[in-house]
Amino acid sequence: MTSNTTLSLILLLLLSGCASQPQTPPEDTPAPITSQSTDDSANAELTASEQLSSGKTATIETSQGKIEIEPTVVDMAERAPATGEEQAQQYNDPLEGWNRGTFAFNHFTYTYALIPLAKGYEYITPAPVRDKIGNAFSNIREPLSMLNNLAAGELKDAGTNLGRFLINTTIGILGLFDPATAWFDLPEAKQSIADTLAGYGVAPGPYLVLPILGQNNVRGSTSVVSEYLLDPIGQVTNPPDTYYLQGVDAVDSFSDRARVYEELYRQAEDPYLYFRNQFLQGVKRDDHFSQPQQ
């Protein structure tokens, strides 16, 4: 147990160290996190629609006065104020060669193993049961969220995690039910290591596709890998039970997404780019909008 934790801490430090190295054009790395303010002078040259696209609040002046518009759809591209041109390297993907290979491998695995498996799981487990299993896995994850919230300084959320864990494990019968939300008005306060890292201003780092686990960036991968090691399931059960339960967890969250994945893969012109861009834009968006707005 101790060795697990130590190992993950080392890994974590190593990987986050990598992530914070500016390997790619400098404007890509710190920009989304540090330049939060919707600085009027910086935006002055951009049109309102370009500001919105970059995730900034835009102000337009019409005959009816000034109107402030909150973005609802963004591409999170950095735009040069002078030209409004999207800057090159919107997508930080120096590892494209490796990534494409892994992506292809994953697609093969998903298509011939995971998706059939997920569908089988879906077939043999009725929806209410799948729901309950999903609940149980979320519950088991609460302590990890608590640690992350603590690390991020979100004490209130950490308290929520603790409360939810205690309530759902006891009253909710090992987390199969979610009375914390239904009766105690304690909604989920999920926090991953990636969230915590992002909160400390750790840059996402380049895009990285992991075998089976799928797409991520270096920051996120740190999270996935270390969470695997820190996983509360690992703490309460011993292998081989652990692997079995983790497997069900994976299948459980995957069954929801199987159809989504297949459908998008089918329709995309270049599935690799499609999934990559969607992922990277999402990460940038999350980084940008999870920060307290100034």
Add this chain to the structure above:
Amino acid sequence: MTTSASHSSNTPVSNWLAQRILQLRIAILLLFAVLLAAAAVFVPQFRIDASADTLLVKNNALYIKTQQANQRFSPDEFILVAYKPRNGEIFSNTTFTDLTWLREQYLALSRVQSVTSILTVPLLSDASVLTSDADVTELTWQKQQFSPQQMQQMLSDHPIFTDLLINKAQTATALQIVFKPDPELSALEQEILAVQQNSLQRPLTADEEQQLEQLQQQAAPLRQALVKQRQQELQQISHINQQVAQQAETFTGGAYVVAQHLVDIISSDLTVFGSAITGIIAVLLLLLYRSIRWVLFPLLACAASVWLTLGLFAVLDIRATVISANFIALQLILTLAVMIHLIATYREVARNNPDHSQQQRIISTLQQKLAPCFYATITTSVGFGSLIFSGIQPVVAFGFMMLIAMLITMSVSLLLFPALLSLLKANTETDDFAFITAGLQATRRLVERAPWACIVMVLLLFSLLLPGLMRLNVENSFINYFASDTQMYQELRFIDQEFGGSTPLDIVINLQPEDSDSNLLLSAKQFNQLHVAHAAVAAFAASGNVTSLVNFTTLARQLNDDKPLTEYELNSIYRLLDEKVASQLVGAYLSDKPLQARISTRIQDTTAGLDREQLMQQLNQDLQSVGLTPQQYSLTNLFVLYQDILSRLFDSQIKTLGLVYLAMAILLLLIFRSVKIAVIALIPNVCTTLGILGLIGWLGIPLDIMTITIAAIAMGIAVDDTIHFVHNYLKAPRGQALQNSFAHTGIAMLFTSTVIAAGFAIFGFSSFLPSVYFGLLTAAAMLMALAADLTILPALLSRFVQPAASEKA
């Protein structure tokens, strides 16, 4: 009869014609009998095309663009029924029960495709459902039976449903009743548009015109049927609504309800006022002449001219529209006006020459009156004819119709009426009321004694009205066509104010292809171009419900922990929806090829101080200031079409009025062959028309396609009396010219003006405000014209013109 130098050329013609008419009376009667019988065959084919569409100019680019947008986005045809619980609680089980019941009832109507209410729409509390596999359609009250509290929480400030299914104050909720389109009519309209589109680039070829004509003919009966069907549906819906009257007030509204109410009112006005005016005329005739024959014969002649006109319109396939639906009443009144002049002369001839045979009396009457009656009907026709140049299609059509109607009136009153009279026995005629003749003579003495004072006084009175011209405005809307105390107005206003406005306005944006991303249907940059435009549109106080893709993404942001979607997420959601759902949800707001987005709003017509022209200007300005070039967007739909008409009203008013003045001046010059007399005859009529426009301005009545016709029509009718008076004055013996004219023509002028004014005033009882204004203002114009013709005209004549008879002496 005295012949005058200035009329030497007319009178022999009149004499000759008078003789011929009488000789040929049997042939004339037979001819008219045949024509009337022929008309009887066609009259049943006469159609009223009383759709609100007829209020619009259809052959211009704006209309075609609107049609294009409608076909590309094919928004649903829907009406709204608002439900306002009397206890104020919309989130209650009683309300939910009623809404469920109402929905079931509406669904039973054959043309209803779906009924949407707060109970049937998916309500989401977080975004996970958007990307997960969950079935969104399951998330409705119907399926989940949410509690009233949950409903309230999920519907508060909902980006899509507020203003559409629930008002901001949460005091009322609406059911949106969506109707199935008629596939046959849609197909025809598509074909029609396909041909019409060509006219945007080049004039249509003869072949195309013909094809268009043919298609329109095929579509017409379907459209008629649709109007009828809608009428029935509205009745059924109102019947259903009455069942819940105990628990709630209901209001029915939405774009086509307004139009449908217009149609209802107009079709009922057509019959109600047609017969009311006939009744009034009969009573007036009986009062004035105290003799059955002078009621029966004029009415017969009136009926004959209306009948023939209906038959001719049916043959020519001319349809009555919202504007021209009054033509029956108008024609009745105008035919009668001509005949009153004939009758007055006939009675005078009969009283002066009791020994004359009926035929001699008629010949004498015709000799005196043929020329002025002919001129009078010509001038009236010219008045209506000037509308042809108004440049506003419905008004142009109205002008054409009345021109034809006037020609028929002329032939009926000058041919059929004398022929009919010749069948009568030569009775002795009653005297005219003494108080009327005495009053007229008193006026004459006043004019004779102080002509200058009279002229100055009358001009002064009219000049008081002139500043009103500066106050004329064109602010108007369909809702304002209904009197504010009517149930219809109340309902429409409620929907207008609480459920997102009435008159639809669409903004169609061509999304720039250079901003597109081959992976995506819609890039963030393209989307945000739409978003800023949406915000600019929504900023206007008069914009009601504003709907576009932005409402969906705003909802998505709300559900997504207040984080915007990325362009890829938006695209993924769109791709994951199945095609039918996607086209249902966003098909009305996004078209693929060419890539266009539509912002749909309804303008709140009851917004206080709304200046529509300014709104259009500012909207154009704002859209351009947020980065759209004029080529990138177009404004379409009813609001734009209607505004286009309103913006042309001033122009059109000036054009028609100027034209009428010019045409009248030329006609008067031709009739009297003297510049001096023509000018004098013109003065009282110019006073009247400017006076009536001034009055409209003072009363703050907006100009609309009906009120702009008043001045030209009033001129056309009022000139008749002037011509009769001047004609009589010129022929009268010297020294007695004024006395003679007041005695002979004064009575007829008084009678015609009274009958016309009373007839038009009946329209004051309509619930269609343009008809009310049209009726009352034309009546006012008639009385003004009468006053001018009996004061300023004789005063001017006595100062400046010697009767022709004396010149000869």
